[in-house]
Amino acid sequence: MSQHPPPYIGRFAPSPTGPLHLGSLYTALASYLDARRHRGQWLLRIDDLDTPRNVSGATDAILRCLNRFDLHWDGNVYYQSRQSDSYAETLERLRQQRWLYACRCSRKALAGTPVYPGRCRDAGFPIDAASAWRLSVSDLSIRFQDALQGWIDENPALEHGDFIVRRKDGIVAYQFAVVIDDFRQQVNHVVRGVDLLDSTSKQRYLQNLLGYPEPHYMHLPVIVDSDGNKLSKQTLAAPVDDAQPSATLFSLLQLLRQNPPLILRKATVSEQLDWAIAHWNPRTLEKTRIIHPSG
Structure with a gap:
C-alpha cells in the first residue's frame, strides 16, 4: 500500500534588521507560490536572535509589507527570540553526547582562515558562558539534490571545519537555530536564496546528528545590483516601494521568469497571485545563481 507524502510545509524567515527590500520580497513571493501551488502551508518566522542587529519597528514593517502584497501566512508568527528553552535543551543534549567543545579563538587569530583548523578541539576548556561553543564535525560527505541547483556534494569538515553553534556573546548561531x-515547525520544504546554499551542508549535518528529517531545498538565484552585489541591507538596498503593489508584483514575477501576460500588469494583487499560483514553474530558474533586474 503506497504512502502519501506528508503535507507541504514551507516558511519565510526574515531578520528584523530593517524593512524588506526587493530581494527579500522576491524570496518571500517564490516561497509563497511554491507552498500554495502544492496546496501547502506557508509559515512566517522572524529570525530575531541576533539582537544587536535588530532594528526597532522592523518586524511590524515586515508584517505590513507582506500583508500589503497579500502574502498571508498560516498560523501565528514564530519568533526565534522566544525559543531559548528549546535551543538550550538541544545544546545540552549535544554537550552530554560530547559533540561540543569550548573555543576561545579570537576573530583576529582566525582572520584569513576559511576552514577552522580545530585549535581548541582538544584543549579541554570548560564549556562555559565566556566561550564560543563549536560542534565537532566528522569527515563525511553530505549529498543532496537541490530543486534548482542540482546535486550538491560537500564535506563540511573540509569546507568549513568545526562550526560555532553558540557564540561567545551567548547568542545561538544561525546554523543551529534554523535546524531546531x-x-x-515541521518544515519540509525550504525555499531561499542561493547565497545560503553554502550553509546547507552544515544544517543537514546537524539534522543527521540530531535524527531530524531533512527538508527539500530550493535555492533561488539572488537579485544583484548594477555592480553585481546581492541586494541586501548591507549594500543599502532600498526598501520595497509598496505604493503600487500590483506593479511591483508584476516585476517580481518577471524576475522569477514566470512570463506573466501583459494584461496581468493592470490586474489586482489578488488576481496576479491567483495567476502566479496556477502557473508557478520554478524550473525556469534552474542552474541560475544571479538575476539582473535590467534583464
Missing part, C-alpha cells in the same frame, strides 16, 4: 526551528 525547522524541526519544531
